[in-house]
Amino acid sequence: MKKLEAQANRAGRLAAMGEMAVKIAHEIRNPLGSIELFASLLQKELEENVDLKMLCEHICSGVKRINNIISNLLLFIRPEQTPEMQVLYMHESLTDSLFFAEHLINTNTGIDVVTHFAERPLKIYGDPHLLSQVSLNLILNALQAMPDGGQLTISTGIRKDLHGSEIAEIRYADTGCGISPDNMSKIFDPFFTTKKKGTGLGLAIVHNITKAHGGTIDINSSESQGTECIVSLPLWQPAMNAQDKPQRE
Ligand SMILES: Nc1ncnc2c1ncn2[C@@H]1O[C@H](COP(=O)(O)OP(=O)(O)OP(=O)(O)O)[C@@H](O)[C@H]1O
Numbered sequence: 595m596k597k598l599e600a601q602a603n604r605a606g607r608l609a610a611m612g613e614m615a616v617k618i619a620h621e622i623r624n625p626l627g628s629i630e631l632f633a634s635l636l637q638k639e640l641e642e643n644v645d646l647k648m649l650c651e652h653i654c655s656g657v658k659r660i661n662n663i664i665s666n667l668l669l670f671i672r673p674e675q676t677p678e679m680q681v682l683y684m685h686e687s688l689t690d691s692l693f694f695a696e697h698l699i700n701t702n703t704g705i706d707v708v709t710h711f712a713e714r715p716l717k718i719y720g721d722p723h724l725l726s727q728v729s730l731n732l733i734l735n736a737l738q739a740m741p742d743g744g745q746l747t748i749s750t751g752i753r754k755d756l757h758g759s760e761i762a763e764i765r766y767a768d769t770g771c772g773i774s775p776d777n778m779s780k781i782f783d784p785f786f787t788t789k790k791k792g793t794g795l796g797l798a799i800v801h802n803i804t805k806a807h808g809g810t811i812d813i814n815s816s817e818s819q820g821t822e823c824i825v826s827l828p829l830w831q832p833a834m835n836a837q838d839k840p841q842r843e
């Protein structure tokens with residue numbers, strides 16, 4: 595009885611802490627939005643002054659980082675939130691995520707971004723916000739693995755699974771530091787990180803979101819050569835949601 599009571603207490607305390615974390619996260623988000631808006635306005639005013647413009651870019655990329663950490667925390671604390679599914683085009687989503695990460699790409703030294711998109715559009719039935727969180731986490735990991743520069747290649751394709759269903763494949767390949775065989779078994783664990791400023795939630799969230807979409811995430815890596823993350827998601831089929839129209843043509 596005592597053990598059960600202690601467990602119930604602990605669960606209650608954790609739930610209260612979670613609620614508080616959600617409140618704090620939302621409180622931080624509002625002023626953060628203002629900082630980003632004003633920094634980007636200032637950046638436009640400083641078109642002529644390269645040095646000052648650069649400082650603004652640093653502010654913007656810092657804000658984006660904080661925002662991403664908050665999104666991951668919220669997704670981790672409230673995994674029970676049901677995804678808002680709709681028909682979307684993966685190439686548009688990837689282009690949006692790359693645009694979002696542009697500041698970070700520009701402020702990192704010597705990063706080349708190459709995209710090889712399949713000719714056929716990748717129509718997916720998914721939650722646009724969650725899927726862009728997947729891309730953003732994988733793009734951030736790739737950039738952070740290449741502090742001295744390198745190449746990030748994002749390529750997409752379509753393959754068939756064992757049952758003949760079509761699967762969209764999105765590959766994020768970097769030429770960064772790679773992952774040691776020892777760490778490979780831990781990278782999806784929540785809070786596992788090898789970074790000074792990492793929270794270790796990025797890949798745990800990627801795993802949860804791809805799973806919620808009926809997909810998978812695979813990672814191949816060799817140390818000091820680079821890493822490739824492959825996200826596989828079922829392509830949209832009329833049976834998934836007949837009444838939904840594609841979000842954008
Ligand atoms: N592309 C990559 N190249 C090299 N190592 C990687 C790569 N992606 C992930 N890792 C390793 O996996 C660990 C866990 O990644 P994850 O994204 O979950 O957390 P993080 O990046 O450390 O922190 P967070 O994403 O929460 O800011 C990283 O700390 C890093 O050691």
Ligand SMILES: [Mg+2]
Nearest residue numbers: 731735796797
């Ligand atoms: Mg990460």
